[in-house]
Amino acid sequence: MADRAILIVDDNEINRGILGEIFKDKYAVLEAGNGVEAMQIMDKQTDKLAAVLLDIVMPEMDGYQVLEAMVKKDNLNETIPVLMITADTSTEAERTSYQKGAADVIHKPFDPVIVDRRVARTVELYDHKKHLETQVDDQTRVLKKQxxxxxxxxxxxxxxxxxxxxxxxxxxxxxxxxxxxxxxxxxxxxxxxxxxxxxxxxxxxxxxxxxxxxxxxxxxxxxxxxxxxxxxxxxxxxxxxxxxxxxxxxxxxxxxxxxxxxxxxxxxxxxxxxxxxxxxxxxxxxxxxxxxxxxxxxxxxxxxxxxxxxxxxxxxxxxxxxxxxxxxxxxxxxxxxxxxxxxxxxxxxxxxxxxxxxxxxxxxxxxxxxxxx
Known part of the structure; x- marks a missing residue:
């Protein structure tokens, strides 16, 4: 899995460090301190990213704005799962995240086991979806030839x-x-x-x-x-x-x-x-x-x-x-x-x-x- 990467986007260095420790043995860990840096990394590493962990409250460009930018960029959130990071446990925060295209929501403070399983489950679902889409595309090409x-x-x-x-x-x-x-x-x-x-x-x-x-x-x-x-x-x-x-x-x-x-x-x-x-x-x-x-x-x-x-x-x-x-x-x-x-x-x-x-x-x-x- 080391050839795949997790992008952690959070303006708090400690949070990035905690999340990085959870995934360092499974993925290459990429970090961004704000939304602008995150979009720059995504532009260069799109094919490599397995998931994006995205904090909502950040300077310059918050998490929702990053998510909106990904949607505009060929619905990038449909190929790379985005898990929102927030300390807000309200239903409204989760609803807004899902409405804007997030795959899941992770709450602070982090529980390493829960975070690991949620990310693993989400990546697995997206990988399965990509596999099915590839199979459908292959079968469609075969059927078209036939x-x-x-x-x-x-x-x-x-x-x-x-x-x-x-x-x-x-x-x-x-x-x-x-x-x-x-x-x-x-x-x-x-x-x-x-x-x-x-x-x-x-x-x-x-x-x-x-x-x-x-x-x-x-x-x-x-x-x-x-x-x-x-x-x-x-x-x-x-x-x-x-x-x-x-x-x-x-x-x-x-x-x-x-x-x-x-x-x-x-x-x-x-x-x-x-x-x-x-x-x-x-x-x-x-x-x-x-x-x-x-x-x-x-x-x-x-x-x-x-x-x-x-x-x-x-x-x-x-x-x-x-x-x-x-x-x-x-x-x-x-x-x-x-x-x-x-x-x-x-x-x-x-x-x-x-x-x-x-x-x-x-x-x-x-x-x-x-x-x-």
Whole structure:
């Protein structure tokens, strides 16, 4: 313990001598005759001090003023315990000492045993506190490193999920003879509609995170079309009832394909992809397929993807039709010609119309530019 010091601050040399004798075998003893000297010593010996024994009544700078100065100096009294020395045995003296930040109070005349034990106990408590704070700091640093590592892992996994989704969805696009911008538009429409819903209908429960998951998962909505025969998928004319039943099966066949990817996808993305793939042809009045979900039985993610998919089908060229003008496509959806959507979803569609039409025009301009290359 000799490498640690006790600072005794008292204008009475005899008192300093008595206290010094108590601690000379345990600590290096430093002495100050007044508060000014005490602050000078603390400035130089801060790291070495185990405790400060501070007399209250002193010339130039009394004990309370020293304590106040320590508080102003980065709360020094919280790292170095201060025990006030006083002959005043009143409750008021003790209360004032504690209120100003003292750890304990020692009364004159000194009892060596009591003084020794009080100082030892106080130093031990402060040392234990410092040890705990150090442990907490160390653990906090470790946890922060682990958090950053997990965050990077999560970002890598999410990036991997998006690549898997986009790659598979792009394969379906090529087979379906759809524009390479179909996927970009679907995700763009879902994001635009979702942001509108989040800002205007908080009761739908959308958050920036859930919307991002929905947006990425929406790319998997038509994955099941990979199992539909070309004779049906690429038929330029109207489908027969039997052919339409096969086409409708892309919702359930798609979920089977997504289930095969369960082990390589994040759980949240997997579940959202599964839901959107199966239910993006459901309608609010129960007139959709395959489960004839009605009202809010269908998830917000599937509902957003449903209207985005219908809108893109209307404004895009397909093997069985030419693209409708934007005004016509908008009116067809609003008038219920493409199935029934919830009033909230239709309101979002109306609010988001300018941004959705801009996305259509921008992607078509890009397509035309590519054709000219």
């Amino acid at each position: 958090f950053l590592y997990l965050k990077k892992q999560e970002e890598r996994l999410r990036s991997s999920n998006e690549k898997v989704i986009d790659t598979i969805a792009t394969i379906v696009e090529f087979r379906n003879m759809e524009s390479s911008y179909h996927l970009k538009r679907i995700k763009g429409f879902v994001r635009i509609l979702g942001l509108t819903a989040m800002n205007n209908f908080p009761e739908l429960g959308l958050t920036p995170h859930t919307l991002e998951v929905i947006t990425q998962a929406s790319a998997m909505h038509d994955i099941g079309k990979i199992s539909v025969p070309d004779s049906i998928l690429l038929k330029p004319g109207r489908l027969s009832n039997e052919e339409f039943e096969v086409m409708k099966s892309h919702t359930t066949r798609g979920t089977e394909i997504i289930e095969l990817l369960k082990d390589v996808q994040d759980k949240e993305f997997y579940e959202m992809s599964l839901d959107i793939c199966r239910h993006h042809h459901e309608r609010y009045d129960g007139g959709g397929y395959p489960d004839r979900l009605k009202g809010d039985e269908n998830s917000i993610g599937a509902q957003l993807t449903a209207i985005a998919d219908v809108y893109d089908a209307l404004v895009s060229d397909r093997v069985y039709k030419s693209a409708y003008p934007l005004d016509k496509a908008y009116d067809m959806i609003k008038d219920g010609e493409c199935g029934v959507f919830s009033q909230k979803i239709l309101a979002c569609f109306e609010f988001a119309r300018p941004d959705m039409e801009k996305l259509v025009n921008d992607t078509k301009a890009m397509e035309e530019a590519e054709k000219l290359k």
